[in-house]
Amino acid sequence: MVVAPGGAAAPGEGGDQARVGEVPPEAAARGVVGTEKAVRWVWDDTGRWYPRLLADGVRVERCLDLRLAHRLLRGAAATAGSRLATTPSGPFDAAGAAEPDRVESLFDVATPQERPDEDALLAEIGAQDEAVADHPRLRLLLVAESAGALAAAEMRHTGLPWDRRVHDEVLAEQLGPRPTGDARPPRMAELAEQVRTELGAPRLNPDSLPDVLRELRRNGLPVTSTSKWELIGLDHPAVAPLLAYKKLSRLHSANGWAWLDRWVPDGRFRPEYVVGGVVTGRWGSSGGGALQLPKSIRRAVRADEGWCLVVADAAQLEPRVLAGLSHDERMAEAGRGRDLYQGMVDAGVVGSRDHAKLGMLGALYGGTTGQSAAVLPRINRAFPLAMAHVETAARAGERGEVVSTLLGRSSPLPGAQWNQVQADALDDEAGASAQSRARAQTRAWGRFTRNFVVQGTAAEWALCWIAEVRRRLWALGEQGDAGRAPEPFARRPHLVYFLHDELVIHAPQELADEVSAQVRDAAAAAGRLLFGDFPVDFPVSLASARSYADAKD
């Protein structure tokens, strides 16, 4: 029995009684944690406790995050009738600790987060246990999500190794030298001037969308917005510099010098991952745009001296997940031991890899137009089970019903406004516009639920993958005393980045091959965990290099 500081004791695998108590971090650091394999720490919020433990050099092997679990179970169709889901909202419905160490200011309007006391913790454990008693897959989801929370905290703790000098080089190459103050970087200033000249608008601010649109139209260009796709292909000398300006402007504002100073002060980028932050169960992020790092600056992600980055990408994850979900053996076969899209070409489903990809995305997203829709009938014929699966989800959504992922995360119900629009369309007085609005909205929700089951189950696969990788990496480093406080990861390979279907591991150079093998095996293990004996492959593309960009391409 081990207790979390201010949290609850773990109900051991053997079903011991849970107990609550306090363990000062120093005691934990002396070896309470991580040495007893069977221990699962149970606490209200990983983001609240784990950063402090990590700071004290303590690595936690397993946990149950009651807040994450609570939210999942409250929303899951399978546990809708449980005591947990039907009682009024309590402390576990509060938002997580966004900034665990933040000092609450006197002027905070929001009420301070309500902390569950010991009785509440025990009651919550009991209620959750009761809710999932007959739902082993939900139980798996809870521990997978909790493992994800541990990984997220650890990645923030160690940070993504970032070379400020390389980042500055990339910026200087594209934007010119860093300007002083608020001035536009040289290259942007030149392009702005070109745009003004070509449009005959000497005072135009290219950052003002309405002004740019007005000047484009004044020059006879038939555009309705200033978006890239409307501009591409227009025959006018202002278009090229304008597009170039927008590109640089994006880089400068989103990942320029200001970003670098703010988010990478010390050679490590430490984003906050928001586990389960997306409705589908994907992770979100907060601060620094961690999940939108443009490819052009990934050169700056560089391993320490003597270390490398192992970059792993789950190939065609979502189609493979759909094959597993729907038990579509022909689809699984197309992806066995090869690129799934190429497999579709080989099987004669489509004529080219591009068509395969386009059509598959249309199937997953509910595309109804263009080339994507044109390919759909062929996919429908080749993989009827897969298509039926997403179609069923879409129809359920159109009826306003809930759909669920493989492990049991459920989609939200459409909001009050959705119902209102539907009701309005049924009114005797309803006009054609009200009806078409309702129809469009119906289809939109169907596209959402269609994608939900696939994206959500893919997120579950990824959680299992990351949990398994995390476990194996730790085991890899077990020789010697490398894992002792004060810095558990200083001499071990460790996760540093996660992007939906992609992992980056910072590893000692000599372990690169071993790490790669473990990551690959972990993907296979995740597949078995979700889909059992159903023969669907989850191949991983792997590369190691000093820089993220080099490993990717």
Add this chain to the structure above:
DNA sequence: GCAATAAGCGCG
């Protein structure tokens, strides 16, 4: 003068 919103674009 400040907060909310929209447009646009980066990622999967």
Add this chain to the structure above:
DNA sequence: AAAGCGCGCTTATTGC
């Protein structure tokens, strides 16, 4: 050529 899903972030503009 984007479209069809899910996000976060910045800037300018709109609304109060």
